[in-house]
Amino acid sequence: MKPVIEALIDALGEQAVLHGARVAERATSYWDASPTQALAVVKPRTTGEVSKALEICHRHDQPVVTQGGLTGCVQGAVASNEEVIVSLERMNAIESIDPVGGSATVQAGVTLQALQEAAREHDCLFALDLGARGSCTIGGNVATNAGGISVMRYGMMRSQILGLEAVLADGTVMSSMDEVLKNNAGYDLKHLMIGTEGTLGIVTRVVVRLHPLPKSCNTALAALTSFEAVTQLLTDMQRDLAGTLSAYEVMWNSYYHAATEPGGHPSPLGREYPFYVLLQAEGADVERDSLHFEQLLERSLESGVIVDAVIPKSESERHALWEIRENFEAMLAGRTTFLYDVSLPIRAMAGYAEAVRQRIVARWPDARCIQFGHIADGNLHLFIQPESQDADHLASDEAVYAPLLDVGGSVSAEHGIGMEKKAWLARSRSDTEVELMRSLKRAWDPKNLLNPGRVFSL
Amino acid sequence: MKPVIEALIDALGEQAVLHGARVAERATSYWDASPTQALAVVKPRTTGEVSKALEICHRHDQPVVTQGGLTGCVQGAVASNEEVIVSLERMNAIESIDPVGGSATVQAGVTLQALQEAAREHDCLFALDLGARGSCTIGGNVATNAGGISVMRYGMMRSQILGLEAVLADGTVMSSMDEVLKNNAGYDLKHLMIGTEGTLGIVTRVVVRLHPLPKSCNTALAALTSFEAVTQLLTDMQRDLAGTLSAYEVMWNSYYHAATEPGGHPSPLGREYPFYVLLQAEGADVERDSLHFEQLLERSLESGVIVDAVIPKSESERHALWEIRENFEAMLAGRTTFLYDVSLPIRAMAGYAEAVRQRIVARWPDARCIQFGHIADGNLHLFIQPESQDADHLASDEAVYAPLLDVGGSVSAEHGIGMEKKAWLARSRSDTEVELMRSLKRAWDPKNLLNPGRVFSL
Structure with missing residues (x-):
């Protein structure tokens, strides 16, 4: 057994560290039933245990991949056999709800639906909502700055966060558990953490904003x-x-x-x-x-x-x-489907959607180009189904992303970059922007241990 | 003349660089009519000129202070005789308004009221609103993550920003002029810039969100x-x-x-x-x-x-x-007044407000302790008027801030830290948080040239 696994078991106990054959008993993700690949799966119960685990991995130069509800669409939480998975599945407590102040304090492993239901019992609304609500977790929603169907009224996950606690690569606990809407005391570190897909830290606890429950x-x-x-x-x-x-x-x-x-x-x-x-x-x-x-x-x-x-x-x-x-x-069953999530100004959307359709059918005459989205947010989803033996993902990507450039669009509206869109990040962001992202990663995770190679390479 | 001033004049022209006696013709701020102190006041007209100016200052190790509408309450934009002021006053164009997409592109020197009025002409609402609207600028609103009276419905300035452009300490232009509500392509750099009070860069242009104009x-x-x-x-x-x-x-x-x-x-x-x-x-x-x-x-x-x-x-x-x-x-005229802007959970507010009043009158029996605020945001303002020869600012600070600790409050809800609250930052933030802020400053401004010593010291 590798020394890092021994050290993790010593610190967190046998029950908290799956290794060997037990890892492969788990499915890779919601989308992929094949066996999980990882050196080990660590299941901490507290922020302190996450801190211990990361401190140990840091000491052993051990790369770590964080897992929430495994519903992400961009291969951001899929590990390799050389990586240790930290799963937040046992940190699933709703710690408190304050209906007057309009806030709730929850652990990162709580599912979106569990929080929605708990808020409703207090006559409150937790306003983020999306199809994966039954499986996705609040920690994953923070890591990906999740969007969904209520963004036009309530904003993305970022707008629901009052405070958060995260563990950094070396085990340092960054606790910014603000309960108030306004806090301009220095840099707002939580906004740097939100949407960075686990590359800067592992979110362990969150204070979210609640709204009055509509009647x-x-x-x-x-x-x-x-x-x-x-x-x-x-x-x-x-x-x-x-x-x-x-x-x-x-x-x-x-x-x-x-x-x-x-x-x-x-x-x-x-x-x-x-x-x-x-x-x-x-x-x-x-x-x-x-x-x-x-x-x-x-x-x-x-x-x-x-x-x-x-x-x-x-x-x-x-x-x-x-x-x-x-x-x-049912629309997806039995068909090769490439899923996209782009954003662009609404004035350009009709033309863009038609341009993509034409490119797709020019390449694959029998293809289905299925389009829908959260239009008020400038967010369009596409299912490209080539209906062809030659279902080349890259060719499909090119057809979808190339016309985005001309209209100032983004290759990711709400799904993030993960591994899947990494090559396309430069289509949405300038070299300067990507280099600035790297500078932040170097500042907080100089050993490149947290979700390494996701979003961009150092 | 110092070489840095000569270089600035060479690059931007005589008209763009005030120095010598012309600096002192300007008032220090909205609150302070005494003459401005600075080595020079640079007034660029474009992002390119801001970039040139900062590149020159960087080469000469010249500290820079950014000025907008000068209505800030925390001495964040007051310079010393060793510092060069960059004023955005000539970058005051509203470049475009898109009523269907719900966005406007503006330069940083536009006043809040000018943007509000321009939006209204397109049947749109720019939702940030605060008393200083006639003088404060959009760039300053971004730098301080301004709040005001509409936050409960529309959020702070952060929530109004779709994209921004900023110039970093070495003159690098970071352009993230997104027009869409959703963009999860990599780290969202604009959220790191917002609210950092000019210590990480000078905001030059912004894309803001517009809402339908209420009828x-x-x-x-x-x-x-x-x-x-x-x-x-x-x-x-x-x-x-x-x-x-x-x-x-x-x-x-x-x-x-x-x-x-x-x-x-x-x-x-x-x-x-x-x-x-x-x-x-x-x-x-x-x-x-x-x-x-x-x-x-x-x-x-x-x-x-x-x-x-x-x-x-x-x-x-x-x-x-x-x-x-x-x-x-009228309430302030002729009286020594200390202004505060704190936030705390609403459930603790009544007790806190009374505790501060008692502490103030215990110290100064004739004092006025004036309290008001944006309660839905957990935001309380206080005017402390000691009505005493012994109007000790620090004693007043202690009376206001000490009881905040027990209730998880913040020493700045919406005004920022600047110079005035710098000593109190540690009351709102942990050592870890402040050290993480420093790590970001070091990553983007290693020479400590932009608004140096504001918010925290490196």
């Missing part, structure tokens, strides 16, 4: 005939639902049609419209808000901004609409 | 008898004005009474209530929102949460209410 929820699925109409409806609804518009999810026909194929989700509207928007407003007054929401939809129908719409009449109908947008497993 | 505005001044009622009203209004509550400014009697003294602002309510709240909601429908707002106020009166209230019936009446909160010049 009303109004949802509609609308059909539209042009992207201009999509942006017009967004502008109208942002203005007229002032402050209560929580979600505005756009599906190109390519997505909606694929999601509602026979055997898939039932379609409450015709399947041939160019665009579909799933919008949701959450307010304070059930009757008043519902009436207002219906009036606004009627006005949009009368003015021709939307051409058809459906409003769910029950929670199960609402759930069925969201399933169309969130549950796309 | 309705409802304001009230309410009187309350306890801090419990203040927090109850906040909870009720946050819930029932879902997403539209924009401001919730609390004035202790000490503030309100002083502001409405004979010769000061007229008082629309009795002057002896323990607490006053100025609240404002901004929505989409003038008639509907106004009716709803009045109904909520009536309910709060009936339930006893508030004991009296006034709703302005015109813009000038609304302005008069805001003057009570924002125009406190």
